[in-house]
Amino acid sequence: MRRRLSLLLMIMALLVASGNFATSVSAQSSAYNTNFITSITYQNISNANATVTFTFYPPSGSSASPITFNRTLAANAGASLFVGGASELSSFSGQGSAVISSDQPIVATVVQLPQSTTVRNRPLSNGFGSNDGSNNVLIATVLKNQFNQTTKFSIQNADTSTINVTLRFFRVGEATAVHTETFSLNVGTARFFDAGTISQLGTSFNGSATIEATGKVVATAIEATIDSTYRVSAFEGVGTAQFSNTVYMPSALCGFGGSLQRTAYAVQNTSTTNSATVTVSYRDTNNNVVATQSATILPGGKQSFQTCDASGIPSNYNGSAVITSTGAPIVAIGKVFAMASATAFLTAFVGSGSGAQKLAAPYVRWTNTRFDINPGNRQRAFIAIQNVGTGASGNILVKYFDRNGVLVGTHTINSINPGQKTNSNPTQATLSPSQTPDKLTEFGYDGTAIGGSATIECTNPGCRIVAVIRIVSANSATNPNDIVAEDYNGIPIN
Structure with missing residues (x-):
């Protein structure tokens, strides 16, 4: 079929x-x-x-x-x-x-x-x-x-x-x-x-x-x-x-990094008749709630939530968020932008209402040596993974494949609890037999040919994860904090 x-x-x-x-x-x-x-x-x-x-x-x-x-x-x-x-x-x-x-x-x-x-x-x-x-x-x-x-x-x-x-x-x-x-x-x-x-x-x-x-x-x-x-x-x-009454955001930031990255969420009420009472709960890497925001959204309408506007949000915050609604289901878009150095930095991704045991990432790249603004510049992929299930994820396996479908390396991540997030990139993977280190340090770049992908899988029965893949490019020849980036969601494949 x-x-x-x-x-x-x-x-x-x-x-x-x-x-x-x-x-x-x-x-x-x-x-x-x-x-x-x-x-x-x-x-x-x-x-x-x-x-x-x-x-x-x-x-x-x-x-x-x-x-x-x-x-x-x-x-x-x-x-x-x-x-x-x-x-x-x-x-x-x-x-x-x-x-x-x-x-x-x-x-x-x-x-x-x-x-x-x-x-x-x-x-x-x-x-x-x-x-x-x-x-x-x-x-x-x-x-x-x-x-x-x-x-x-x-x-x-x-x-x-x-x-x-x-x-x-x-x-x-x-x-x-x-x-x-x-x-x-x-x-x-x-x-x-x-x-x-x-x-x-x-x-x-x-x-x-x-x-x-x-x-x-x-x-x-x-x-x-x-x-x-x-x-x-x-x-x-x-x-x-x-449409869901719970939406997961694997990326939540406030004043993070040298470019002071922060997140904003656009939340839309899916109902044409009922209002939605919405709460955004910001979590640290251990899934502790560090701040919340709330609002009521009219039928068909949207409300924006700025992470840095939440009372009590920590400085240099890098965590995740869970958005819940009563009265009507919602959808949400996450955006990440920078407040310093990286004036062109802006990303967008869709919040996930549920997860899957296995995800696909069709577009993955990494470079150690050519992260520059020259013609043919190379990129770096950062994968944020969040456990949205009710139990521990079990080990998470991020498998990196070259353009021919050959397994170049596997990043094995220890089990994370519900709500927790973790991260991966090709350089964290263990090299597969017969592969050379440059296959990971310059992942997706093989001479004149370009192409690399990944699968992300949690191993406990019934586990559920979501992921956002951020593709980053240099925007300056002199300032390492001046970058551009874009996000896309890991795609469920089971």
Whole structure:
């Protein structure tokens, strides 16, 4: 049976042409105005070789035909499809969406590559599995000229026939929609929205969006600054299956590190009729509650929680958070930003309502020697893992695979208790037999070939974990604290 994986490629992602791309790279006035080219990083999570089929769709309303082609992928291997370099896509330009199917289970993460000398961050968002589509999808934060940011997002038909969609925007503190749009979507196609061009939202807007459809849809958003801080991040819309009265955040920070990193959470009420009373509990690494915040959120609305605003939060705080709700289920987006040195630092990830025993991380890299801003710069991946089960996790095994599916090393982490978090990166792994140390210290970089992935598994029966993978790049040749980063969620695979 083929596992159908639906991917939203963001509004700016498919600036694909047959010409050379180097000439399109230039300084940009803001991240909001930056063009991106997409790379799809996909991982075979089975023990057999996979035949993977890509189908690219033009935007909704276009008369162009979809483009379909295949790739093969070894067991446990990870690979990347650079949309700007695929010969099959030489005629595919501008914006669009894609669907991936395979005869083996696969997962995928979309990497947006900025065509800019000033925007260095690479927004990340996960693809959607065949069961992730929903008739009701929420985008927990939508901004227009707010906090120097504006949101762009897309909605894709993940069903088997044409569907009708209703999109509503809600301003913070208001239970009545500010603006509503209705439209239809053909199979596989997407419609794209730029909050900066929607006049009905006024000159500025801080709120959220709800999507209701007659069939299954998925959505992905990208937020970018409109000033010269060049911050950009991406996150997924959340469907009904992820609505929960408890949401876990593996990353909670206040004044952490040399760049004084801090977190903020955008929490959205999933109900259209009932208010949600929400409490954010901040935990230390031993799962002790160190501070709390509370608020009531109106139907369809959102509330922002700044970690550093919580009374009693420790200095240089690095922990986790649990968000609970009564009255209505919620969804939440976590954001991490810096207050010093790293002015372009901004990440986003989706809070998890439940965990899994095993997770996949399709996009993992590490460099000891090339963490720089030179052309072809290399990156570092930091994996934050949280136990969201009711009992001890048992040992946690983080297995690092090269692009051919070969196990390079395994990081064995001692059992953690409920609510606790731990961390991993490739250099902490024990090298597999016949592998050389550079396979971990320069993980994912093998000569001219690039590719690396990981699986994360807890070993106690019934254990449940969640993970957020942070991909970090240098943003300065002289200041080691000046970095950019983006987060994506570990993908459940069992």
